[in-house]
Every structure is written in C-alpha cells, then in structure tokens.
Amino acid sequence: MSDPLSAVLVALADPTRRDLMAALVDAGSATATTLAGRLPVTRQAVDKHLRVLADAGLVAGSRAGREVRWTARPDVLDESARALAQLAARWDRRLHALKREAEE
Amino acid sequence: MSDPLSAVLVALADPTRRDLMAALVDAGSATATTLAGRLPVTRQAVDKHLRVLADAGLVAGSRAGREVRWTARPDVLDESARALAQLAARWDRRLHALKREAEE
DNA sequence: CCGACGTGCAACCCTGGGGTTGCACGTCGT
C-alpha cells in the first residue's frame, strides 16, 4: 500500500473521510475539535481520519501552541487524478491491442 | 454511495480488486474461474469482487453458455479520473479564494 | 444420457477498522 495512488484511494473510499475533506476545504483551515463540530462523530474519530488522510498526503497539520491546525492539500489529489488517468490510458491501450490482435 | 466516483473509489480501494482488474485487463477477457487461477483467492471471492467492480461500472460480464465472460471498462475509469481532477480544481479554487481573502 | 465443468447461492469465520469512552498531559488566559 506504499504507492501514493493506493493510499489516496483507500483514504477517499470512506464517506466520513470525504465529508471531512469537504468540511476542511470549506473552512480552509481548522482543528480536529472544530471539525468534529461539523460532523456527526467524535473528535477522536476525526483525529484518526485526519491521520489516514495525512498518510495519503491529502492533508497536513502543524502545531500552533496547544492546538493543531489542519489544511487540505489539493496538489496530491491532482497528482492522483493524473495517475488514474494514466492507468485508464494503459488499460485502454492494452484492450485495443488485444482487440486488434483478435481481429486478424 | 450512489454517486459514480464514490463507487469507483470504494471498488479500487481494495488491493485484491486492483490485482483482479490488472489480471482482467491483461487477459482482455476471462471467466471468474480463470481469474481465480491467477490470484491467491477462491473463485467465489473473485466473483464477489467482480460484482463490486461491476456495480462501479469498471467491469461488465455477459453470459456465454455455461460461462460468464468478464471484460474491463476503461471508460469509466477515465471518467473517474476526470471527476477527481475536477474535484481537485474545486478545492484549489476554494483554498486560493480563502488565502486571498485572508491577505487583505 | 451421464459425467465434467462453470456458475449461483447460503452459511459461516474472522480480521480490520470506524466509532466510542475515559483519562493524562501540555498550553493558554486571567
């Protein structure tokens, strides 16, 4: 699971995590406690999700005194989109090649 | 989870399902039994995964006598890539807007 | 017609992980 795309896919597969990302992007920057106020889950649950998202690189947190401010990272999502498109292209080429091969 | 992108994300989040897709694309077209031979799982497990992938639209199966031939659908993956890129763009716009707003 | 083969379905096991509660620690404001 070390490859970046897989990490992003796993991270975004969870609906709560998608909601979290949406809330975070909407706020621009927020703490785990604040975000927990916007979602129907506990602060600890939000924290766990943020760590998963951070592992995927979709989010980053920096300490500011007693609180941790989290921000979204759209770049990583963009890279993932590119990787997905590339994968789709590979599949497409492969399938077309097979089709051509079958027609002779 | 009815939205297409979420379905694809969930479908591709599982490593076995990614391997399955790879095997299927490589073969071009195959039955559940054949695919099970390439993976370290049972035919029934492969079948379950194929149904999930089919729900996401990444794969389609058609009956041919007593067997079912499955084929990959790169188009859907391509659409998902686009949707992801679009999402990334939305986030990016939102974050830039917030940043600009903060700097005045 | 009968065996071999591919499939579909159902019950079941078991781990992962989403979610919670509870508490200890560090930091801020007054």
Add this chain to the structure above:
DNA sequence: ACGACGTGCAACCCCAGGGTTGCACGTCGG
C-alpha cells in the same frame, strides 16, 4: 497559580466485508 481547553493515547465495542466451504443448478461434450 489555577481552571479551561485542545490534544494524545489506550482500551474497548461492534459490524461491514473479505475469504472460505459446501452444495444445487444449468450447460457442454462424448
């Protein structure tokens, strides 16, 4: 200095779902 607040950690509950076995049904070939 002291309370309020945000965080980190650990234990725990619970269930979705990945995987299995077992069997019944339909289809093909000889």
